Amino acid sequence: MAIPKVVGTETEYGIAGTGAADFNPVLASSQLIATFAGALRRIRWDYEQESPLRDARGFEPVQVREPAEEDVGLANVILPNGARYYVDHAHPEYSTPECASARELVVHDKAGERILERSLEEFHAVMPEGYHLQIYKNNSDGKGNSYGTHENYLVDRATPFSAIVRDLTPFFVTRQVFTGAGKLGAEAPWDERGRHRYQLSQRADFFEAEVGLETTLKRPIINTRDEPHADPEKYRRLHVIVGDANLCEVATFLKVGTTALVLKMIEDEYLPDLSLANPVAALHEVSRDITCTREIALADGRRMTAVQVQWEYLERAAKYVEQEDPSPENEEIVRRWEEVLTGLETDPLSLHRQLDWVAKYRLLEAYRERDGLEWSDPKLRLIDLQYHDVRRDRGLYHRLVAAGKVERLVTDAEIERAVLEPPEDTRAFFRGRCIERFREHIAAASWDSIIFDVGREALQRVPMREPLRGTRRHVGELLERARDPATLLELLSS
Amino acid sequence: MPKEQEQKRIQRREHGAGGGEDAGQVTASERAEKLKEEMDEILDEIDAVLEENAEEFVKSYVQKGGQ
Numbered sequence: 001m002a003i004p005k006v007v008g009t010e011t012e013y014g015i016a017g018t019g020a021a022d023f024n025p026v027l028a029s030s031q032l033i034a035t036f037a038g039a040l041r042r043i044r045w046d047y048e049q050e051s052p053l054r055d056a057r058g059f060e061p062v063q064v065r066e067p068a069e070e071d072v073g074l075a076n077v078i079l080p081n082g083a084r085y086y087v088d089h090a091h092p093e094y095s096t097p098e099c100a101s102a103r104e105l106v107v108h109d110k111a112g113e114r115i116l117e118r119s120l121e122e123f124h125a126v127m128p129e130g131y132h133l134q135i136y137k138n139n140s141d142g143k144g145n146s147y148g149t150h151e152n153y154l155v156d157r158a159t160p161f162s163a164i165v166r167d168l169t170p171f172f173v174t175r176q177v178f179t180g181a182g183k184l185g186a187e188a189p190w191d192e193r194g195r196h197r198y199q200l201s202q203r204a205d206f207f208e209a210e211v212g213l214e215t216t217l218k219r220p221i222i223n224t225r226d227e228p229h230a231d232p233e234k235y236r237r238l239h240v241i242v243g244d245a246n247l248c249e250v251a252t253f254l255k256v257g258t259t260a261l262v263l264k265m266i267e268d269e270y271l272p273d274l275s276l277a278n279p280v281a282a283l284h285e286v287s288r289d290i291t292c293t294r295e296i297a298l299a300d301g302r303r304m305t306a307v308q309v310q311w312e313y314l315e316r317a318a319k320y321v322e323q324e325d326p327s328p329e330n331e332e333i334v335r336r337w338e339e340v341l342t343g344l345e346t347d348p349l350s351l352h353r354q355l356d357w358v359a360k361y362r363l364l365e366a367y368r369e370r371d372g373l374e375w376s377d378p379k380l381r382l383i384d385l386q387y388h389d390v391r392r393d394r395g396l397y398h399r400l401v402a403a404g405k406v407e408r409l410v411t412d413a414e415i416e417r418a419v420l421e422p423p424e425d426t427r428a429f430f431r432g433r434c435i436e437r438f439r440e441h442i443a444a445a446s447w448d449s450i451i452f453d454v455g456r457e458a459l460q461r462v463p464m465r466e467p468l469r470g471t472r473r474h475v476g477e478l479l480e481r482a483r484d485p486a487t488l489l490e491l492l493s494s
Numbered sequence: 495m496p497k498e499q500e501q502k503r504i505q506r507r508e509h510g511a512g513g514g515e516d517a518g519q520v521t522a523s524e525r526a527e528k529l530k531e532e533m534d535e536i537l538d539e540i541d542a543v544l545e546e547n548a549e550e551f552v553k554s555y556v557q558k559g560g561q
Contacts, residue, residue: 012560012561016554016555025557025558088560088561089559089560089561090558090560091557091558091560134545141555142552143556145557145558145559146559146560147557147559147560147561148561215561216559216560216561241561362533363533363536366533366536366537367537367540369530370530370533370534370537378548378549378552378553379544379548381548381552382544382548382551382552383540383544385552385555386543386545393543394543396540396543399536399539399540399543403535403536403539405536
């Protein structure tokens with residue numbers, strides 16, 4: 001039986017600065033985070049358990065690591081909501097806490113946007129007048145540079161990685177029809193004709209391989225990074241790099257919810273072989289078809305549209321949820337998945353309230369129509385970019401929300417709470433509560449451990465190798481009883 | 495449930511056979527008209543919040559690649 005799918009996302013935000021002669025994105029990202037974190041800044045992330053170059057296929061390539069960012073003192077903090085907020089590759093990056101459901105993930109993914117927005121406000125309050133930052137939740141600068149939005153899923157170590165590759169690749173190639181965040185233009189070097197055309201995905205252009213360890217060049221559809229941040233005998237953390245940054249709550253919910261269901265079906269050997277003849281070429285083709293009607297070739301010779309491939313997965317998922325894994329959330333995932341596929345088959349543009357690529361396309365089309373612009377007009381590029389601006393008064397996605405033109409799944413109150421509070425049903429609860437209450441006594445923390453300094457000779461390490469332990473149910477009462485960290489450690493060991 | 499499954503399958507085939515072909519063009523002009531009415535207000539709002547000097551702004555947005 002498949003294991004529960006604990007999920008999280010990591011988003012590298014785009015950052016630009018105006019009004020400073022020597023704008024440095026690395027420094028600005030660090031200042032942005034530090035300003036937000038304030039008193040949290042002394043908490044250092046513990047890299048001890050991390051080995052990013054270990055490969056899921058079972059070997060460790062020899063590579064010299066660049067000097068780590070923490071060595072030069074860049075901001076890197078854990079927040080009381082259990083998230084990690086840090087500088088990565090010249091971008092501010094926000095990793096949500098571990099969530100036990102797709103809906104909870106939507107709340108925490110949105111909380112990340114709010115944290116970036118609030119960071120901007122704090123930053124502008126302390127920086128010289130005239131120096132402004134812009135932050136975008138997107139994945140491309142339109143000039144061939146991409147930055148990622150990664151998803152993470154807890155999977156059973158016993159599941160052969162080859163099965164994950166076989167059954168997940170066709171799913172990833174075709175899920176763009178609802179997960180795409182939309183992009184005006186093409187950045188693949190071979191696509192001169194696509195320079196002024198709209199495509200479904202921000203990211204598709206940057207993928208050149210089927211399977212591999214890379215994340216910054218020659219990116220693969222299936223990433224083999226094997227860093228479970230949990231008991232490595234039992235778990236794998238599937239690190240997904242092929243997705244777009246979504247702003248629409250329905251799109252995020254579907255992206256994570258359907259992927260989690262597909263992974264469960266892979267663990268339970270529930271899926272037929274839908275292998276594609278050429279996954280990388282198909283990824284680019286699907287992204288370039290806003291009518292969602294072009295067929296791609298399967299390895300067995302059949303030809304299907306991306307939507308038809310998705311129906312194959314959905315039909316199995318409906319049966320799987322009914323027979324193996326009924327729950328209100330799973331039923332909602334199946335229902336919404338079906339609605340979206342039906343909409344994509346009849347009229348993709350009807351999904352402008354649910355999907356980012358459609359919402360943005362509709363804006364661009366309307367603006368172009370009104371002003372009689374060519375698709376090459378810079379104004380349309382600006383609209384594409386500013387759709388992703390995190391500021392609620394300037395970001396065009398947020399203006400659509402304010403005008404009631406986007407379907408919401410969660411409430412603002414839930415999002416605001418998640419800025420400060422961890423999820424209650426994963427180990428993020430223990431991490432977040434400890435940070436909130438005992439941060440002065442925490443020497444370091446990571447996804448799967450917290451190291452306390454309670455004034456004894458040795459530091460005390462609390463391992464958290466089970467993502468579904470350390471919940472409010474497990475440790476809530478104990479945390480309330482512990483008046484200080486020393487007592488907490490005693491209670492934990494008794 | 496098995497019965498519902500059948501129905502779903504049939505329904506999907508119907509969509510797949512007919513609906514897809516014309517999804518791109520049929521109602522292009524109708525849609526444009528409807529879209530215009532609906533969107534006029536939001537377009538005005540966009541004008542009010544768009545960054546100034548689109549060409550320069552877009553040109554200067556260059557990121558260091560990430561993951």
